Amino acid sequence: MNPGGSAEPRLDLDDIQAHVLPGFGHEHQCLLGWRLPDDDPAPPARGLLAALADRITPASRGLHIRQLRRAARHGRAEAAATTPSSNEPHSSARHGRIDPAVLAEPPALAAAVSARTLRVLGHADVAAIDEAFAVGMARRSYLRDPPSTEWTTGGPGREIDILVVLAGDDPALLADAAATVSGAGTEAGCELVHEQHARRLPGDIEHFGFRDGISQPVLRGVVDDAGTPLVARTPMPPMPDHRAYAAPGDVLLWPGQFLFGLPRQSATDPTRPLPARSVPALARNGSLLVYRKLEQDVAGFYADTARMAAALNTDPADVRAQLVGRRPDGRPLVRPADATSAELNHFGYDTDAPPIPDGPRGATADPDGLRCPLAAHIRKVNPRDQETDKGPSAATLSFAILRRGITYGERYDHDSPGTADERGLLFLCYQTDLTQQFELLAQRWANNPERPRQGLSNGVDLIIGRVTPGTERRATLLAGEVSTMTDYVHPRGGAYLFTPSLSAIRTLSKANAP
Amino acid sequence: MGMLDTPGGVRDLDPQRLAGWSALVSAWMDAMVARTAGQVGGAEHVRFFNPLRTATPGPLAERRISWDAFPRPVAVRYPGDPAGARRAADEFRSLGDYYGVTFYAVRDGQAEEITLRYRPQDEYCEWYAERDPDTGRMLRIVFTSEGHEYWRFLAGGTAAFPSATVPADQRVDGDRAQLLRLYRELVSPRVREEDLYFDTDIAFRRTPDGQLEPYRSRGAYNPYNVWNTERGLAHLTHPENSLYGEISLAAAASVPRAGADGTPVTDAGRLVCCAALGDPNRSSDPTISTDVNDLVRQGLSVTLRDPIGLYITAFDDAAVSGPGGENVASWWRPVRGAGGLTLRAEFAPPPDAPFGLEDVLVNGLPLEYGGQLAEVTTMSLFGAAADLGQPAPAPIPCDHRCCARDDNPDELTLVTIGSQCPPGWHAAFEETPLRQAAAGRLADSTRQAAGSVRLPDLLA
Numbered sequence: 001m002n003p004g005g006s007a008e009p010r011l012d013l014d015d016i017q018a019h020v021l022p023g024f025g026h027e028h029q030c031l032l033g034w035r036l037p038d039d040d041p042a043p044p045a046r047g048l049l050a051a052l053a054d055r056i057t058p059a060s061r062g063l064h065i066r067q068l069r070r071a072a073r074h075g076r077a078e079a080a081a082t083t084p085s086s087n088e089p090h091s092s093a094r095h096g097r098i099d100p101a102v103l104a105e106p107p108a109l110a111a112a113v114s115a116r117t118l119r120v121l122g123h124a125d126v127a128a129i130d131e132a133f134a135v136g137m138a139r140r141s142y143l144r145d146p147p148s149t150e151w152t153t154g155g156p157g158r159e160i161d162i163l164v165v166l167a168g169d170d171p172a173l174l175a176d177a178a179a180t181v182s183g184a185g186t187e188a189g190c191e192l193v194h195e196q197h198a199r200r201l202p203g204d205i206e207h208f209g210f211r212d213g214i215s216q217p218v219l220r221g222v223v224d225d226a227g228t229p230l231v232a233r234t235p236m237p238p239m240p241d242h243r244a245y246a247a248p249g250d251v252l253l254w255p256g257q258f259l260f261g262l263p264r265q266s267a268t269d270p271t272r273p274l275p276a277r278s279v280p281a282l283a284r285n286g287s288l289l290v291y292r293k294l295e296q297d298v299a300g301f302y303a304d305t306a307r308m309a310a311a312l313n314t315d316p317a318d319v320r321a322q323l324v325g326r327r328p329d330g331r332p333l334v335r336p337a338d339a340t341s342a343e344l345n346h347f348g349y350d351t352d353a354p355p356i357p358d359g360p361r362g363a364t365a366d367p368d369g370l371r372c373p374l375a376a377h378i379r380k381v382n383p384r385d386q387e388t389d390k391g392p393s394a395a396t397l398s399f400a401i402l403r404r405g406i407t408y409g410e411r412y413d414h415d416s417p418g419t420a421d422e423r424g425l426l427f428l429c430y431q432t433d434l435t436q437q438f439e440l441l442a443q444r445w446a447n448n449p450e451r452p453r454q455g456l457s458n459g460v461d462l463i464i465g466r467v468t469p470g471t472e473r474r475a476t477l478l479a480g481e482v483s484t485m486t487d488y489v490h491p492r493g494g495a496y497l498f499t500p501s502l503s504a505i506r507t508l509s510k511a512n513a514p
Numbered sequence: 515m516g517m518l519d520t521p522g523g524v525r526d527l528d529p530q531r532l533a534g535w536s537a538l539v540s541a542w543m544d545a546m547v548a549r550t551a552g553q554v555g556g557a558e559h560v561r562f563f564n565p566l567r568t569a570t571p572g573p574l575a576e577r578r579i580s581w582d583a584f585p586r587p588v589a590v591r592y593p594g595d596p597a598g599a600r601r602a603a604d605e606f607r608s609l610g611d612y613y614g615v616t617f618y619a620v621r622d623g624q625a626e627e628i629t630l631r632y633r634p635q636d637e638y639c640e641w642y643a644e645r646d647p648d649t650g651r652m653l654r655i656v657f658t659s660e661g662h663e664y665w666r667f668l669a670g671g672t673a674a675f676p677s678a679t680v681p682a683d684q685r686v687d688g689d690r691a692q693l694l695r696l697y698r699e700l701v702s703p704r705v706r707e708e709d710l711y712f713d714t715d716i717a718f719r720r721t722p723d724g725q726l727e728p729y730r731s732r733g734a735y736n737p738y739n740v741w742n743t744e745r746g747l748a749h750l751t752h753p754e755n756s757l758y759g760e761i762s763l764a765a766a767a768s769v770p771r772a773g774a775d776g777t778p779v780t781d782a783g784r785l786v787c788c789a790a791l792g793d794p795n796r797s798s799d800p801t802i803s804t805d806v807n808d809l810v811r812q813g814l815s816v817t818l819r820d821p822i823g824l825y826i827t828a829f830d831d832a833a834v835s836g837p838g839g840e841n842v843a844s845w846w847r848p849v850r851g852a853g854g855l856t857l858r859a860e861f862a863p864p865p866d867a868p869f870g871l872e873d874v875l876v877n878g879l880p881l882e883y884g885g886q887l888a889e890v891t892t893m894s895l896f897g898a899a900a901d902l903g904q905p906a907p908a909p910i911p912c913d914h915r916c917c918a919r920d921d922n923p924d925e926l927t928l929v930t931i932g933s934q935c936p937p938g939w940h941a942a943f944e945e946t947p948l949r950q951a952a953a954g955r956l957a958d959s960t961r962q963a964a965g966s967v968r969l970p971d972l973l974a
């Protein structure tokens with residue numbers, strides 16, 4: 001069953017928050033951030049958490065809602081015409097009528113807390129569970145963010161101590177829920193410092209026009225005594241990258257990579273787990289959340305990529321695809337253009353992916369970036385089966401994150417440019433080690449022209465890479481090198497937070513026993 | 515090409531000694547070419563070359579190979595505890611423990627047990643935090659990537675390396691006055707000449723009741739002297755942090771390898787295990803090995819770019835700031851090595867700084883350990899390759915494999931092929947339980963395998 005021979009752990013789906021697992025798939029989200037007062041912050045913190053405790057959506061419920069949504073969507077998809085190269089229903093279906101059963105669901109809710117909140121509630125040990133978490137995002141200077149005094153989210157005096165994420169398909173229900181939660185926060189004595197609405201764009205694209213949310217690790221683990229895996233397993237031939245897959249393109253990871261108290265992903269062995277880290281009981285089934293508000297300059301992105309294309313004598317659309325590593329509809333550049341929806345994530349960079357019987361065709365590897373540049377966003381943040389400066393290829397699994405981002409703002413209208421509206425990505429991701437996961441991808445790799453792949457001229461990730469202000473960002477694309485002084489993604493702040501289990505939220509909301 | 519330069523192109527030597535240094539490095543390269551020939555079944559299959567002996571068509575293609583300066587072997591033992599890893603990286607270890615021997619100072623026929631210390635900072639970068647003796651406050655943190663060989667050469671000339679076959683007319687003496695000058699300039703004006711040399715004969719025993727075997731004679735340069743360990747830093751001390759080690763690794767990595775089923779071993783993790791190319795836990799060794807091996811499999815012949823050395827190539831100054839966010843990028847300063855080939859750097863406040871090192875933040879954390887800076891420092895070496903019109907040689911089988919620790923499988927150790935993993939360890943990089951079961955149980959284990967790799971080094 002599992003080549004390493006290690007049994008998969010039981011996942012407590014009634015204790016884990018649904019935002020961690022399986023994530024909120026809804027069309028609308030509302031993020032509310034509170035700051036605790038400087039004086040006597042504990043009672044307001046407890047008050048708000050107590051009001052939230054019974055509303056938090058557990059993973060079990062999240063999975064149920066997701067099934068309902070899937071069933072609703074697939075039902076419609078059968079009727080609607082779908083493009084052959086997309087497994088997502090057409091956008092009209094996605095944003096069209098939604099099944100009343102799903103609409104009537106109360107909005108899903110998640111809550112996360114800062115290190116400060118944990119400290120004031122007497123859990124300094126959990127606040128210290130991760131060095132970067134304890135220090136906070138604003139002080140992680142190597143991320144090269146603008147100074148936190150310029151942040152619109154989570155800057156000085158507006159630090160987010162408690163973050164609530166609400167999600168639903170019915171905007172009216174969502175607004176009601178947000179109002180209720182807002183009221184509870186104010187009543188508890190917390191200060192609302194952040195309110196952010198977000199809405200998925202049709203077809204799950206992000207503002208630069210590319211389909212997002214395709215590649216995501218799959219958690220190992222079973223959900224009942226019978227040993228039913230969380231995610232069903234499709235039989236797969238042995239893969240040349242020695243990894244285990246739930247299905248083609250769905251790599252399996254040990255859940256401790258994302259949830260405290262469970263077996264972790266090894267850096268040397270793709271299938272055998274590392275034992276769970278010993279952590280305070282309160283941390284179990286919890287996870288570290290990165291929240292970054294990333295404003296996207298769509299006009300700037302299009303103008304600058306057009307300039308680059310002119311210089312290289314190529315098509316601007318190709319330049320943009322090379323910066324991402326995929327075409328707008330998600331087809332990966334390492335595959336030929338006729339890739340089907342089932343083939344979007346079944347590929348490697350170092351070794352050829354074999355054909356899967358009754359599944360995707362094989363894919364030729366691209367170790368030196370001849371079809372997909374080494375500096376492409378998806379290669380920078382997930383080198384897959386390639387060895388990196390951080391060691392053998394198995395190690396890349398141990399840096400993986402669970403992305404929970406959502407777009408905000410209206411779609412940019414290329415026909416009437418000049419709209420001053422702000423738009424971008426609320427980048428959210430889960431992990432259990434900020435330095436070795438999010439920060440490694442963003443700082444060590446995306447910002448570094450020589451990593452993760454060495455020895456070849458490579459460049460920074462021109463989507464998210466940041467360099468010393470006033471210096472050029474450079475990348476090697478297929479037709480040659482490009483460089484720019486323009487950033488298309490502007491970090492506007494955010495926070496490092498801890499998303500506790502449901503039981504931990506209840507514990508936190510009660511006064512400590514003397 | 516006429517001569518091989520000193521690491522970093524430093525100019526401490528007169529022309530005659532410069533030529534002597536070149537002859538010494540060249541002799542090492544020759545020895546490596548010969549060793550490789552023995553492995554691959556004949557000189558015609560060797561793809562590692564000495565640039566002084568092999569004419570290449572046109573300039574060599576260069577390849578920069580980089581890794582992080584913080585010792586990964588220390589980090590893997592502290593999962594989720596970077597602070598613990600930094601503390602451990604600053605603790606000296608015993609050289610005797612490393613080699614599995616006990617060292618003795620032998621005076622008038624009396625042997626007295628001694629401890630020689632080295633730093634566990636084994637990514638070819640070591641550091642030292644210099645403190646004010648009165649206040650205990652940190653004054654500067656120095657980093658070096660300089661192997662011990664050059665310093666031993668300064669002390670004893672080519673004769674310090676009896677196993678290297680340097681032609682008689684190129685043998686030179688050391689320059690002890692220059693060695694002392696360097697120590698005084700780089701480490702401390704208080705260094706006395708006698709501090710740098712063993713003041714007795716040094717011997718070792720492999721077992722408590724074993725024979726005393728000679729190690730170094732009285733008057734020989736002591737790389738573990740107090741100014742290179744407890745009280746300062748002149749050059750690298752870890753036994754695996756050597757220039758010779760770099761050359762040896764590059765040569766060994768030029769040999770293509772194949773697994774039992776004949777498939778080429780290309781993956782960094784497997785390659786290092788298969789050919790015992792250094793420490794599988796390090797960042798450096800697997801990275802260097804695979805890059806070199808890659809070039810050979812592409813049909814190229816490889817060598818190291820002159821000047822051969824290990825270099826401190828980047829420091830991420832965005833990671834450091836003053837207590838109020840002040841820019842302290844200029845506190846990092848390369849101090850030895852020419853043309854960007856930094857062998858030594860230091861992080862220290864300028865004379866007029868309004869705050870000191872303890873006030874500096876590294877990604878928000880107060881600067882306490884040199885390791886915090888090593889974490890954002892990049893090391894490199896420069897490989898070079900030439901197309902000599904020879905195809906890649908046929909791969910040879912693995913002679914080693916790796917075992918992973920049961921309670922922390924990220925920690926690896928080498929065993930010879932065919933031998934069983936020690937108790938508490940399991941086979942690493944094995945895909946199926948079937949294959950694990952097939953491996954026979956043999957008595958010899960890690961310790962012996964490690965010993966056989968390291969002892970010749972000790973006796974060199």
Ligand code: HEM
Nearest residue numbers: 206210211212213214215294378381382425441442464489
């Ligand atoms: C506004 C900023 C960003 C944009 C527009 C963006 C866009 C995209 C797109 C279009 C994809 C391809 C879809 C997929 O493979 O699922 C992707 C994948 C991904 N992104 Fe981003 N992204 C952004 C920020 C980030 C950040 C800050 C990180 C974290 C360091 C990140 C990590 C990832 C990861 C891990 C993947 C999956 C790669 C794979 O597994 O192949 N992204 N992103």
